[in-house]
Amino acid sequence: MTLYDCIVVGAGYAGLAAAKTLHEAGREVLVLEARDRVGGRVWTKHFPDGTYEDYGGSYLGVQQPQMHALAKEFDVHTFNVPTKGKSVLYYRKRAHRYSGFIPPVAPWSVLDLGVAIKKFEAMAATADLEEPWKTPNAQELDNMTVEEWMRRHVWTRSARDMMRLAVECIWGAPASRISLLHGLWYSKAGVSLTVLGTSEHGAQQQLINGGGQAIANGIHERLGEMVHLGEPVTRVDQTSGPEVIVHTKTAVYTARRVIFAIPPPLVLQVQFEPALPSPKVQLLQHMPMGATWKVFASYPEPFWRAEGLRGEVASPDGMLGIIFDFSPEDGSRGVLMGFVVSSRAHRFADMDEHARKKVALQELVACYGPRAAKPTKMSVHSMCNEPWSTGCPVAGMGPGVWTGFGRWMRKPVGRVHWAGTEVATAWSGYMEGAVRSGQRAAGEVLEILNRGR
């Protein structure tokens, strides 16, 4: 039986990055992936007509050097999303077109929102990225939700609604479920709240030609047979001798070290022997996945561009909270991609397919006019329904979690190390964070292996 230097559980961006790093260091690696594909929460569905849709993560943003380096290494082209033209604010059943960053609400709401974001970002600057529980006033910040902070510091209804929307799109969860400390930490980890919330110069600046999964596919191709698809790990045994025994449905493997790179709640499905320490289990129980649905509407052309629109909508009270232009770079088709997030996602889940498409189309028409009413194709998808994701984009941390159990986030348990975008200390929740977390975990393992342990 092969003794692997490291078994990586999960072939999302985190797992693939870990495996790549270990492989390049000359180590014997095995990647065990439950699904029949790589990419994890980044899943590009290809259709027979050559088109594709990103059911999971799509975007690259500014200050994401690792992802851009990988794109270059695997010769994957990226392109800027359209930023010319007006955006739409769909609010209180009315669509308002506007240019630039300032939404068309009352000036006092604009001011209110601006001041609030500035305050939030000033606080975020104090967050300790490596050890969030060591942030000044961590306990106080972690006892409060982002919603509570907003109720205290944001005064106008529109500004609150706008900020809530940003939070819900970022985490797929309501502001009332996100610890303020977590919100600050996460924003700083992704540069700033403004960067996380914007396309131009922001986290949604670029699309990947061929879809979000294209770079993962490149890594997969390079690793080849090192990656086993369709093999969910069921049991990890550290009780017998210096090796870890990893069981899947169909096989048993041994390794010196193991890296877990799967969504936090799914770790709880694996049987560990000995059992994981109770604070680690409780941490994982306190990391529920966010809820996001995506709606794709395809048209013969990106008709909104001719009308001076960039294809971007923000809707604090609509079903589609955010809409982006997801058309291919050459504009050979028009594609609008809408996000249904947080409590709206729960309502959406309760509707049938027909009702979902109907409400989405109504809002597309309200924002883009009658031409939006007749898409050539429409599809609706949620990673919540994928048993190996159970939610998207990321696990959110409620009050008291970082200060209560945060120390267990990255702490190895025996010979098991932890990766995954939630574990990242920069760009947590993004592909960039996933890759960095994988590289860091691989670094931990290499350091130990190189010392001959």
Place this chain on the structure above:
Amino acid sequence: MTLYDCIVVGAGYAGLAAAKTLHEAGREVLVLEARDRVGGRVWTKHFPDGTYEDYGGSYLGVQQPQMHALAKEFDVHTFNVPTKGKSVLYYRKRAHRYSGFIPPVAPWSVLDLGVAIKKFEAMAATADLEEPWKTPNAQELDNMTVEEWMRRHVWTRSARDMMRLAVECIWGAPASRISLLHGLWYSKAGVSLTVLGTSEHGAQQQLINGGGQAIANGIHERLGEMVHLGEPVTRVDQTSGPEVIVHTKTAVYTARRVIFAIPPPLVLQVQFEPALPSPKVQLLQHMPMGATWKVFASYPEPFWRAEGLRGEVASPDGMLGIIFDFSPEDGSRGVLMGFVVSSRAHRFADMDEHARKKVALQELVACYGPRAAKPTKMSVHSMCNEPWSTGCPVAGMGPGVWTGFGRWMRKPVGRVHWAGTEVATAWSGYMEGAVRSGQRAAGEVLEILNRGR
């Protein structure tokens, strides 16, 4: 192969009550329990010298007719905890003895606390026990944590500390992690916050002779071979035909219906085919278990009684948040049982056994004098460390959970029904709630079976 009318997963009080109800209705029942004992989160550890300690639930309270009826049916004796003598408030490193309900803090704090509890209970009275999301202003109440409500409505430091302590003891979680809607609902389900927090005329009024597990053992004896111990359920298959196929590590069973009666996060460890609906999965991900440790100190006699003490301590800022007299009814020994809850439990988990005992003894001595320093026996335990509990006493619901996914709490999924104390609509979190939830789930199943479906 036997076709069971119903397979019950879990032999805690909920599962046992469900099985008993079905069995008494003449139905063929099988109970599959992962552990080598019944009782679930109620676990009485017996020692060779004839003594015992309750590592899990212990108490029966007022207005708990089902548990008292079971005690009678299985001839298990219950007795009132000592309520004569003074209580101790251990606060800011000083022990204050006092009589009655009013803690020895400044009169304005007493007033503040009294008014706050009255306000809280008035709001709780409006909670919809069956469908908490239909409570008036449910959305607003569910967007807020109990901590936030306290910051707004409780003005003095001592009153806040006292109320936080109550919350932490009730849920094993900080007030910042409990939705106000959940707090109100849960309190009403257990009569009132006052009842939940007190011994005399409260939820901690009675102890069970032989320990909390004694009644469960009686039911187990009655059900006999219907209960399989040491058989964790791994897979539930509803894809093939009208029967449910239930897999354990060692066997496969079929049944017309299945009742799950295990802690919510553990449901996520079971493989369901087809997968559970995503809102049900997300609900379960949002139900993390509380954290509680118990410390038992035994003495030749309950020496504190002679000093006019009832053996009850409340400590808003000590490690042992609450201490109760756990001596046997005849007073042949003295036993103090201390609770370490919530964030204190996380700190406790990080300490070694020696340090845990040391800090506990220091506080016992501070409260009861030098005689407390020399227990004949001392033990420390947490259900957090039990892989089939992962926490205690109960799963707590954060903001947005009831209004977001509450509809999925009891809704059957195909032929699978849901029991467990979290699912109860009265006395959720208590043995009484567990039993009622089991009886209700059995009723659902019986109604369907009786209609021949």
